[in-house]
Amino acid sequence: MCTGANYTTRDHYFGRNLDLEFSYNETVTVTPRNFPFAFRRSESLVTHHAMIGMATIADGYPLYYDATNEQGLSMAGLNFPGNAVYHPEAPGRTNITPFEFIPWILGQFETVGEVKSALETMNLVDISFNETFPLSPLHWIISDRTESITVESVAEGLRVYDNPVGVLTNNPPFDMQMFNLNNFMHLSKHPPETHFSDELEFDVYSRGMGAIGLPGDLSSASRFVKAAFTKLNSVSGETESESISQFFQILGSVAQQRGCVEVSPDEFEITIYSSCCNTDTGVYYYTTYENSRITAVDMHREDLDGRALIDYPLIHEQQILRQN
Ligand SMILES: C[C@H](CCC(=O)NCCS(=O)(=O)O)[C@H]1CC[C@H]2[C@@H]3CC[C@@H]4C[C@H](O)CC[C@]4(C)[C@H]3C[C@H](O)[C@]12C
Numbered sequence: 302m303c304t305g306a307n308y309t310t311r312d313h314y315f316g317r318n319l320d321l322e323f324s325y326n327e328t329v330t331v332t333p334r335n336f337p338f339a340f341r342r343s344e345s346l347v348t349h350h351a352m353i354g355m356a357t358i359a360d361g362y363p364l365y366y367d368a369t370n371e372q373g374l375s376m377a378g379l380n381f382p383g384n385a386v387y388h389p390e391a392p393g394r395t396n397i398t399p400f401e402f403i404p405w406i407l408g409q410f411e412t413v414g415e416v417k418s419a420l421e422t423m424n425l426v427d428i429s430f431n432e433t434f435p436l437s438p439l440h441w442i443i444s445d446r447t448e449s450i451t452v453e454s455v456a457e458g459l460r461v462y463d464n465p466v467g468v469l470t471n472n473p474p475f476d477m478q479m480f481n482l483n484n485f486m487h488l489s490k491h492p493p494e495t496h497f498s499d500e501l502e503f504d505v506y507s508r509g510m511g512a513i514g515l516p517g518d519l520s521s522a523s524r525f526v527k528a529a530f531t532k533l534n535s536v537s538g539e540t541e542s543e544s545i546s547q548f549f550q551i552l553g554s555v556a557q558q559r560g561c562v563e564v565s566p567d568e569f570e571i572t573i574y575s576s577c578c579n580t581d582t583g584v585y586y587y588t589t590y591e592n593s594r595i596t597a598v599d600m601h602r603e604d605l606d607g608r609a610l611i612d613y614p615l616i617h618e619q620q621i622l623r624q625n
Pocket of ligand 1: 357
C-alpha cells in the first residue's frame with residue numbers, strides 16, 4: 302500500500318510513501334529534455350519537459366513511480382489491485398501503456414487543466430513493459446499548485462475525479478474513499494463538546510479528544526482518512542525547512558512499521574521510502590525506512606539539455622550525527 306499527497310506553503314510540495322515488502326532497485330532519476338521517449342503505440346517525444354522522480358531504470362527506460370517536471374506538474378502511481386483494468390488498443394484514441402503514463406503526461410503538460418483535456422481522448426492500453434515487469438494495477442494522483450485529480454482505468458473506461466483533498470491511497474475506488482469521509486465529519490482539532498446527553502457530566506481529560514475515532518490502522522481506507530485529516534489541518538511556517546518537515550510529518554502519520562502488516566509468512570510491508578519534491582525548485586527530498594536523514598537531489602544541478610538519464614542510488618543506511 303502507498304500514500305501520495307501534496308502540500309502548499311510558499312512553494313508547492315508533492316510526494317508519497319512507497320509501502321512494499323521488497324524494492325525494485327529504484328533510484329532518484331532525472332530525465333533531461335532530450336532523452337528520446339519512445340511510446341509503444343504513440344509518437345515519440347524527442348524533446349520534452351525535464352523531470353525528476355523515483356524510478357527503476359530497465360533497458361535504459363525510466364519506469365517512474367512518482368515524478369515532477371520542470372513546470373511543477375507532478376504525478377504518482379499507487380497500487381489499485383482488483384480495480385485497475387487496462388484495455389485493448391483503441392483506434393482513434395491516444396494509446397499509452399501504464400508504464401509510459403508518467404513520462405507522457407509530465408513530458409508535455411504544465412497544468413492539471415491541460416492534463417484533463419488530454420485525458421478525454423486517452424486509452425490506457427494493456428501492454429506490459431516486458432516479462433520481468435508485467436502490467437501492474439495502478440491508479441494515479443496528478444497535481445499542480447492549484448488542483449489535484451485522481452485517474453483510474455477501470456472496466457468501464459478511464460475515470461477522472463477532482464481530488465479536493467490532495468491525497469491518494471489504494472482501494473477502494475476514489476469516489477468511495479471520498480464518500481467514506483462523511484463518516485468522519487465530526488472529527489475535530491478542537492476539544493469535543495458533548496451532544497451525548499444532558500443527564501451526564503463529561504470530562505475532557507486529555508488533549509486530542511476531538512479526533513477520537515480517527516482511524517489508526519494501516520488499511521488503505523483508514524490511511525486515506527488519517528492522511529486527509531492530518532494534511533487538511535496542517536499548520537506550518539513557509540520556509541523550506543518548515544515545509545518539508547511538515548510534509549514528512551504528514552506522510553509519517555500513515556507510515557508502515559515492520560511487523561504490523563504481514564503479507565506472507567515472515568514477510569512484512571514497510572515504508573521503503575518517503576519522498577517530498579519541491580515542485581517549484583525541482584529539489585527531490587527522500588528518506589528511507591532506515592535512513593531518517595533527509596537526502597536531496599536538485600534537478601537544476603544537472604544538465605537538463607542532455608540526452609542521458611542521470612540517477613542517484615538511494616542511501617539506505619542510517620546517517621547519525623554524533624554530538625560528542
Ligand atoms: C508496488 C508499487 C505500489 C506499492 C503498493 O501499493 N504496494 C502494495 C502491495 S499489495 O498490493 O498490498 O500487495 C508500485 C508503485 C509504482 C509501480 C511501478 C511503476 C513503474 C513500472 C510499471 C510497470 O508496469 C511494472 C513495473 C513498475 C516498475 C511498477 C512496479 C510496482 O507496481 C510499483 C513500484
